[in-house]
Amino acid sequence: MNRFTVCGESKAEITVERSRFLAVAAGVTDEKQAAEFVAGVAKRFYDATHNCYAFSAGGAKRFSDDGEPSGTAGKPILNVIEQKKLVNTAVVVTRYFGGVKLGAGGLVRAYSNAAAAALDRAELARCVKAREIFLSMPFNLFRQAERLCDRYALQKKTVFSTQACLNLLVEKEKTQAFLDELSALNYLIEAQCGAERDFIIPVGGGENK
Incomplete structure (x- = not known):
């Protein structure tokens, strides 16, 4: 099953009843x-009224209303991330209060719309499960092995010591x-499998290309 995340950062801003909502x-x-990431955005907008956020990353899901009424900011942001079927994605929506109270429904809509605007503009990337593999071989087999690796490897690092290693x-x-x-x-090429981790492959999409 394909899993997608955001490539780099994407930003959007909306204004509702003179309140500014900046989503990253x-x-x-x-x-x-x-x-x-959340701490960095909050530091960037240290003078804001609220820095609300949500993220889904590494199997963990977290959100915060940061002083807004319970359930009106963080959870709606997380809902947008989930509705767009994104993984390993974080969104912070910063609010500069404009003097007009929006009510619970208005806040949910504002935070949801700001988060959606940032995600709609994002360049997407495919998030794949990848396995570390370590190869060692006599030097005379290196070119053969390298050609095969170039067909499969998402990342490749060459190391030469007493043998050729990839x-x-x-x-x-x-x-x-x-x-x-x-x-x-060739049976002389030794392979050892290492840890499994996520790897991000840009695939395009969105307005920020």
């Missing part, structure tokens, strides 16, 4: 990075096919 959306890899990141669903081809290529 970003792709994040885990809860720690999401919290750092440190790879391969999409999880393609890992077995890669290892099968590698085994058929």
Whole structure:
């Protein structure tokens, strides 16, 4: 199943009854990075009335109303993220109060619309599960192995020591096919599988390209 997130940052601003709502959306890899992003935006807009946020990252979902009435800001922002079927995504909506109270319904609409505007403008990226794979081989097999790796690797790092080594990141669903081809290529190429992690692949979309 395809999973999508935001590539880089995306911003939008709306005004409702003289209150300004500034939304910033970003792709994040885990809860720690999401919290750092939220803190960074709050610091950027330190003089705002509210910095409300929500994120879904690394299996964790968090949100905050930051002083707005309960349930009128953070949860609506999270709902927008989920409605757009995004993962590893954080959104902060900053409000500068304009002097007119919006009521619970008005706040829900304002925060939802601001978050949606930022996400609609975002460039999307595909979020895939990837596996670290470490290869070692005699130097004379390096070029053969490298050609195969270039077909599969999302990331590749070459290290030369007593042998030629390739440190790879391969999409999880393609890992077995890669290892099968590698085994058929030459039995002297040794492979070790490492940790699994998310990898972001830009795919375009949105207005911010």
